Amino acid sequence: MTVRKLALLAAAAVAAVACGSGTSTGQTTITLGAPLGLTGSLTKESTLTQQGYNLWLDWINASGGIVVNGVKHPVVIKYYDDTSNANQSAVLMQKLITEDKAQFLLGPYGSAATATDAAIAEQNQIPMVEANGAAQSIFNQGYKYTFGVLSPANKYLEGVIDMAATLSPKPTTIAMLSADDNFSIEVADAINSYAPTKGMRVVLYKKYKNGATNLSAEVQAAKAVNADIVLNSGHLQEAIAINKAAKEQKLNAKIFAYSVGPSTPDFIAALGNDANYVYDGSQWTPQVKYTPAFYLTVSDYVAAYKAKYPGLGDPDYHVAESTAACLALQRAIENAGSLDPKKVRDALAALDVTVFFGQIKFDSRGINIYKPMVVEQIQAGVHHTVFPADVADAQAKYPTPAWDQR
Amino acid sequence: MADFVQLVILGLLAGGVYVAVGVGFGLVWGVLNIVNLAHGALVIIGSYITWQLFTTLHLDPFLTLPVDAVALFVLGYALQRGVINRIIRAPLLFTFLLTFGLNLVAINVLLFIFGSDFRSVTPAYSGQGLEFGSVVIPYVPLISLGVAILLSAALAFILNRTRIGLAINAIAADRDAAQLVGIDLRHAYAVTFGLGAACAGVAGGLIAMSQAITPTAGEPYTLQAFVVVILGGLGRVSATVVGGLAFGLVEVFAQSIPGSGSVFANAIAFGLMVLVLVTRPQGLLGRLR
Numbered sequence: 001m002t003v004r005k006l007a008l009l010a011a012a013a014v015a016a017v018a019c020g021s022g023t024s025t026g027q028t029t030i031t032l033g034a035p036l037g038l039t040g041s042l043t044k045e046s047t048l049t050q051q052g053y054n055l056w057l058d059w060i061n062a063s064g065g066i067v068v069n070g071v072k073h074p075v076v077i078k079y080y081d082d083t084s085n086a087n088q089s090a091v092l093m094q095k096l097i098t099e100d101k102a103q104f105l106l107g108p109y110g111s112a113a114t115a116t117d118a119a120i121a122e123q124n125q126i127p128m129v130e131a132n133g134a135a136q137s138i139f140n141q142g143y144k145y146t147f148g149v150l151s152p153a154n155k156y157l158e159g160v161i162d163m164a165a166t167l168s169p170k171p172t173t174i175a176m177l178s179a180d181d182n183f184s185i186e187v188a189d190a191i192n193s194y195a196p197t198k199g200m201r202v203v204l205y206k207k208y209k210n211g212a213t214n215l216s217a218e219v220q221a222a223k224a225v226n227a228d229i230v231l232n233s234g235h236l237q238e239a240i241a242i243n244k245a246a247k248e249q250k251l252n253a254k255i256f257a258y259s260v261g262p263s264t265p266d267f268i269a270a271l272g273n274d275a276n277y278v279y280d281g282s283q284w285t286p287q288v289k290y291t292p293a294f295y296l297t298v299s300d301y302v303a304a305y306k307a308k309y310p311g312l313g314d315p316d317y318h319v320a321e322s323t324a325a326c327l328a329l330q331r332a333i334e335n336a337g338s339l340d341p342k343k344v345r346d347a348l349a350a351l352d353v354t355v356f357f358g359q360i361k362f363d364s365r366g367i368n369i370y371k372p373m374v375v376e377q378i379q380a381g382v383h384h385t386v387f388p389a390d391v392a393d394a395q396a397k398y399p400t401p402a403w404d405q406r
Numbered sequence: 407m408a409d410f411v412q413l414v415i416l417g418l419l420a421g422g423v424y425v426a427v428g429v430g431f432g433l434v435w436g437v438l439n440i441v442n443l444a445h446g447a448l449v450i451i452g453s454y455i456t457w458q459l460f461t462t463l464h465l466d467p468f469l470t471l472p473v474d475a476v477a478l479f480v481l482g483y484a485l486q487r488g489v490i491n492r493i494i495r496a497p498l499l500f501t502f503l504l505t506f507g508l509n510l511v512a513i514n515v516l517l518f519i520f521g522s523d524f525r526s527v528t529p530a531y532s533g534q535g536l537e538f539g540s541v542v543i544p545y546v547p548l549i550s551l552g553v554a555i556l557l558s559a560a561l562a563f564i565l566n567r568t569r570i571g572l573a574i575n576a577i578a579a580d581r582d583a584a585q586l587v588g589i590d591l592r593h594a595y596a597v598t599f600g601l602g603a604a605c606a607g608v609a610g611g612l613i614a615m616s617q618a619i620t621p622t623a624g625e626p627y628t629l630q631a632f633v634v635v636i637l638g639g640l641g642r643v644s645a646t647v648v649g650g651l652a653f654g655l656v657e658v659f660a661q662s663i664p665g666s667g668s669v670f671a672n673a674i675a676f677g678l679m680v681l682v683l684v685t686r687p688q689g690l691l692g693r694l695r
Contacts, residue, residue: 039514041622043522180669207666213617213626216416217661218668224409236524240618244526247533248544249416270526270618274533403533 030066030339032077032329033102035092035117037109040084041211044236044266045318046109049132051309052322053077053106056330058308059295066330069337078102082113089113093120102126103339104329107146109318111135111153111183118146127332127345131325132318135183139365145341147348148367149324149360153183154190156281157231159373160257161191163279163387164229165198167398171228171254175204177218177242179234184210187233187259203227212238219245222253229255236261240270247274247403254399255279257375265313268381277400279377279386283317284357287385287393288374292355295327301356314383324357331360408540413658415543421654422551423612425647427627428634429558430605432646433565435635437578437598440490441498443505445631446624447512448603452478452610453619454520460527460614467527467615468549474607482603487596494595509628516621524618532615550612555647557608561601562643574598633679639692648691 034053037046057077064072078100082089089108096102097120105121107114107130114133121128122143130146134153138146164171174195178188185207192202204225206218219242222230230253232242239261246256261267262280286302296304301323305315328351333339336347352361358371375387377396384394431445442448452474459470485508493500535544565571573594576584585591609627613619630653638649656678660671682689 039517039622041620043517043622044524044620047522180666205665207669208661209669209672211626212661212671213623214420214657215661216420217413217658220409220412220416221662221664237618237620237623240524240526244528244532244616248535248542248547249412250537250542264524266524266618270524270528272528274528 028073030073030075030104030333031100031102032075032104032106033080033093033096033100034077034106035080035082035089035096035108035113037084037089037113038079038081040082041237042084042109044264045132046084048264048316048318049109049322050079051305051315052131052319052324053326055301055304055308055319056295056323056326059304060326060330066333068333068339073339077106082108084110084113086110086112086116090116090120093117094124097124097126103341104129104333104344106322106325106329107131107133107148109133111138112181114138114146114148115182118143121145125345126341127329127348129325129329129332129348131321133183135186136365136367137182137186139367143366144349145345146366147328147362149328149357149371150283150321150368151371151373152367152369153186154194155369155373156187156259157191157233157257158194159281159375159387160229160231160255160279161195161198161200163375163396164200164255166387167396169399170199171399172200173225173227174200174202174229174231175222175225175227175253176202176206177215177222177230177232177234178205178207179210179212179238180207181210184233184235184259188231191231191233200229208234208238210234210238213241215241216245216249218242219249219251222246223249223251227253229253229257232258232261234258234260236264236266240267243271243274243278250403252400252402256400257281262378263376263383264316264318268378273381273406275378276380276406277377277397279375279396281373282376282385283371283373284320285317285374285376285383285385285391286314288358288391290354290356290358293353294331295323295355298356320357324355324360327355327357328353328360412541413662414655415541417655417658418651419544419547419551419654420658421651422547422554423609423616423650424630424634424653425650426550426554426557426605426609426612427631428638428646428650429554429561429643430602430609431628431631432635432638432640432643433561433605434599434602436640437574438486438494438595439498440494440501440505440599441632442599442602443502443628444509444512445505445602445606446626446628447509447516448478448482448606448624449610449613449627450516450619450621450624451481451512452607453614453623454516454610455607456611456614457525457527457619460529461525467529467611468553471553471608471611474611475604478607478610479600479604481600482606483596483600485603486599487592490599491592491595513621513624520621522620524620525614526618527614529615546615550616553608553612554650557605558643558647561605564601565643570594570597633675635689636679637682637689639689641688641692645689645691649689652690
C-alpha cells in the first residue's frame, strides 16, 4: 500500500474510534452483571428472573436512569448464560466483573448458583443483590457483600403450618418429602423444628435425589403413614411428579403443599384439574396489599408485566422478587449518593423501604427476614391467596377431597 | 406384604419406560457401534410431538405413539444417512463428539420452538387404575408397560423375520461379509438408526404422560439407557427388556429405603451396573461376542 493510502486508512480508523467511544451526552452508564441459567434445568425459573430484571430496567431507563447526586445514569444489564451450572455461574460472575466491568451484581437463579456467586462478590468486594437464592447457608458464611431481598428458605412452608393451625379439624401429622439440594433440605428441616411448636408431628421425612422424575416409592411411603398433611420441598418438576403419583397411587391428605412449583402457570397447565386444592408458600402474590415508597403499586406492576409479556397471565413471585432486588440496589445507590461499592454496600445494609413486593430490610447476615410469606391455593384452575387473612382473597378449600371424590 | 407387592408393581411399571428407552439405544449400539449421546434428545422430541398433538388436536396420547415412531424414524434415517454415516468408520470418540453436538443442537432447537416451560400430558383417565384391596395398578403406566413390551416384540420381529432385519443382523455379525453378499450398508445402517430413533420417539410419548417435560429433560434418559443395556446385555431385544424391568425395580426399591437412604438410589443403580460389568459382563441375558 502506498503511504497516502495508509495515512487515509489510519485517519479513518482514528475517526471511527473517536465516534464509537463514550456516550453522546457524556453520561456514564451503570453496568450491572447477571449470570442466569437461561439454558439447562433452571431455564424456566431463570427466564422469570430475567423478566423481573428487565421490567425494572425499562422503567428506570424510561425515567433517565438512577439518580446519583442529581445526575441521571442510564442502566445496562449484562447477562450471561450459566447453563444452570453453579460453578459456571461463578466463572461468569468473575468475567462480568473483570472483563465487562460490572459495577454491581444481580443474583442468578437458585441457591446453588447464588452461593458460588456470593463468594465471587465477596472476593471482589462488589455488592450483589439477589432475589432467587433463599438457602440460609448462603447467609451464614459471614459474607458482607451479598444481600437477599426474599424471605429465607426456612419460611417457605412455615406459612402453610401457620395456616393449618387455624383450620378445623386441625391437622396433626405431616409427611415431609424433600429433594436433597441445600435449599430444599433447609425448607424441610425448618418444618421439622417448626411443626411441633404448632402442635403437629412430622411422621415421615424422606429425601430423594434432586431432579428425580419417578417418585412413586416416596409417595408410597407417604401413603403408608396416612398423614393429614403431605409436604414436598423441591422444585417444579418434582412437584408435578409427586402430584401425578399421588393421584395414581391414591395418596389422599387433608393438605397437599409444595414449596416450589404450584405458583407457576406451568403447574396448572401440566396437570389440569389434578392441580386443584394444592397449596404453596409464596414470596408474593398479586393480592398482597403493600403501599410502595417508590416504583409501581401492586396492580400497576401486574399491568406492566401483562403489557410487556402478554399471554402469560399474572406475574409469578420469581418475577416480582427479581424486580425487588433491582429496586433495593437502586434505592441503596440513591441513598449512598455514590457509585463506590463500599458506600453502596453500607447503604444496602442500612436499607429499610417498602415496595410493591413488601418490606425490604436485611438482617445482619444480609437476608430479608422482615417480609412475610403468603400461602396460595389453586382453586378451579386459578391461584388464590388464602393466608394470612389480611391479604387473602379467598377461603382455603379445606380439607382436600379424596381423589375419587373430585 | 401388600406394600411389597405394590412396590414390585411400581417397579415393573417404571421399568416399562426404561425398556422403551433402552431398546432403541441398544439396537444402535449393538449394530452400528455408536453410543448415541443424542438418544435422550430424540426421546424428548417424541415427547413434544405427543404433547403438541394432545394439546392442539386433543388426540389421545397413546394414539399419537405411531406418529412419534414414524416421525422419529424419518428423522433418524436422515440423520444417519446425512450426518452420522460420514464418521461411521472413525474411532468411537468421533461418534461421541458428533452425537454430543447433535444433542446440543436438538435441545436448543426445542428450546427455541417450545421455550423452557414445563409441560405434561394429563389425559382424562390419568390417575385412575385397577384396585385390588390396597394395591393399585394405575392405567397409564400399565398401558405404557404394555406398549413397551409390544414395541420390543415388534422390533424383535423386524430384526428376525424381515429381510431388512436379517440384513441388519448380518452386518452386526460381519460387516465386510455382509457387503460381499450385496447388502446396501448405508441403507441398512440408516434403517437401524431410524428404528432406534423410532423406539426413542415412542418412549418419549410415554414419558410425556408420566412426568413433566422440558427440552433438557431427556438428558438423564441417555445415561439410564446405557445402564439398562449393560444390565440386560447387548445383542438381544429380550435382554434389554429384562434390563429395563430390572432397572425399574432397583430404582423403586432403592428409593423406598427409609429416611435419607433413598438419595442413594442412583448410586445403587449404577453400582449394580458396575457389579454386572465385573461379574457378568455380557449382562443378565446377553451373549458374549
